[in-house]
Amino acid sequence: MEKLAQAGVARQHIRLIFAISTSFTRFTNWCYTTVMKRATMTLPDDLAEAVEKYVQSQENPPALTTVMQTALREYLRERGYLRPYRPLKITVKGRSGRSDVSENHDLYLTGMKK
Numbered sequence: 001m002e003k004l005a006q007a008g009v010a011r012q013h014i015r016l017i018f019a020i021s022t023s024f025t026r027f028t029n030w031c032y033t034t035v036m037k038r039a040t041m042t043l044p045d046d047l048a049e050a051v052e053k054y055v056q057s058q059e060n061p062p063a064l065t066t067v068m069q070t071a072l073r074e075y076l077r078e079r080g081y082l083r084p085y086r087p088l089k090i091t092v093k094g095r096s097g098r099s100d101v102s103e104n105h106d107l108y109l110t111g112m113k114k
Contacts, residue, residue: 041068051064051067054067055067
């Protein structure tokens with residue numbers, strides 16, 4: 001009886017994993033077909049060799065996709081087709097007099113802590 005119960009739990013676990021992986025696969029397929037553009041590129045020998053040397057010279061070699069996206073972003077930025085990347089800068093606008101605002105901000109915003 002106990003083995004049957006364990007088998008039932010194992011089957012439910014497998015069904016749950018299958019459902020999650022199926023949903024994930026559908027989601028990634030949706031991203032690739034709806035949100036992102038895919039491209040196949042043919043590189044001349046000199047470019048392919050230069051890219052390969054670059055990747056091999058890195059301590060943590062980046063993926064070819066990362067190298068290509070970075071190069072394309074730089075190319076389009078230089079020509080004015082892509083706006084420059086600017087990191088978010090947050091500046092201090094005074095002091096609240098409280099030392100725990102970064103930890104309890106939700107409580108302060110809801111008024112639960114004064």
